[in-house]
Amino acid sequence: METPHQEHINKDDFQHVYEPAEDSFLLIDALEKELNFLKAFNPFSCLEIGSGSGVIITALGMALPNSLYFCTDVNFKACLMSKSTALHNRVGLECVNMNLAMCFQNKMFDIVIFNPPYVVTGSEECMSNGIEASWAGGNKGREVIDKLLDLIPKILTDQGIFYLLLIEENIPEEVKQIMLNKGYKSKLIIKRQVKNENQLVLKFYK
Numbered sequence: 001m002e003t004p005h006q007e008h009i010n011k012d013d014f015q016h017v018y019e020p021a022e023d024s025f026l027l028i029d030a031l032e033k034e035l036n037f038l039k040a041f042n043p044f045s046c047l048e049i050g051s052g053s054g055v056i057i058t059a060l061g062m063a064l065p066n067s068l069y070f071c072t073d074v075n076f077k078a079c080l081m082s083k084s085t086a087l088h089n090r091v092g093l094e095c096v097n098m099n100l101a102m103c104f105q106n107k108m109f110d111i112v113i114f115n116p117p118y119v120v121t122g123s124e125e126c127m128s129n130g131i132e133a134s135w136a137g138g139n140k141g142r143e144v145i146d147k148l149l150d151l152i153p154k155i156l157t158d159q160g161i162f163y164l165l166l167i168e169e170n171i172p173e174e175v176k177q178i179m180l181n182k183g184y185k186s187k188l189i190i191k192r193q194v195k196n197e198n199q200l201v202l203k204f205y206k
């Protein structure tokens with residue numbers, strides 16, 4: 001999958017918005033591995049939660065040009081950057097400054113993607129809507145993740161797929177069990193060690 005151009009972004013803007021890193025590229029690599037499946041699936045609508053710079057949803061939009069693209073972020077500056085990354089790469093994207101996907105209902109999305117704030121921190125740290133929201137995940141690094149897990153059945157179509165990046169500290173087995181209880185199977189798509197972090201991308205589907 002092609003990496004979106006980002007020359008339009010001023011380096012200083014990454015003081016306020018998450019700069020694409022190994023986790024962002026692992027998710028892009030996971031989608032690349034899934035590309036033949038995704039082309040055959042031909043999703044009508046795709047949503048990235050917490051899009052940051054917009055590099056992931058834009059890469060998907062470049063690879064699958066016939067779908068509709070949406071993203072959300074609690075950080076308003078991230079919304080502006082996501083929109084601009086998509087625009088500069090000729091991808092149509094609607095970005096909403098929103099907590100997770102709280103305002104979406106009615107099983108609207110065939111694909112949902114989340115590279116969450118996954119670092120284990122104190123709970124009080126994950127209340128921000130600034131740059132700290134990029135990493136602060138609270139208890140087990142799961143406080144934001146678990147809220148989204150509860151929303152998935154409300155926003156994902158019945159044939160839809162949810163791709164989620166986790167690290168070992170998030171206890172992926174627990175996440176799989178939570179989703180199994182909601183009726184979703186899971187599959188490991190890709191795993192990589194980055195410094196002292198074991199990152200993985202799981203796919204959830206009915």
Ligand SMILES: C[S@@+](CC[C@H](N)C(=O)[O-])C[C@H]1O[C@@H](n2cnc3c(N)ncnc32)[C@H](O)[C@@H]1O
Nearest residue numbers: 020024050051052073074075099100115133134
């Ligand atoms: C690890 S960064 C990932 C950014 C981008 N997707 C990437 O992979 O480069 C997590 C992103 O989630 C956003 N975020 C954190 N909590 C959120 C929430 N409750 N709702 C929406 N976005 C959130 C952050 O602002 C940040 O942009």
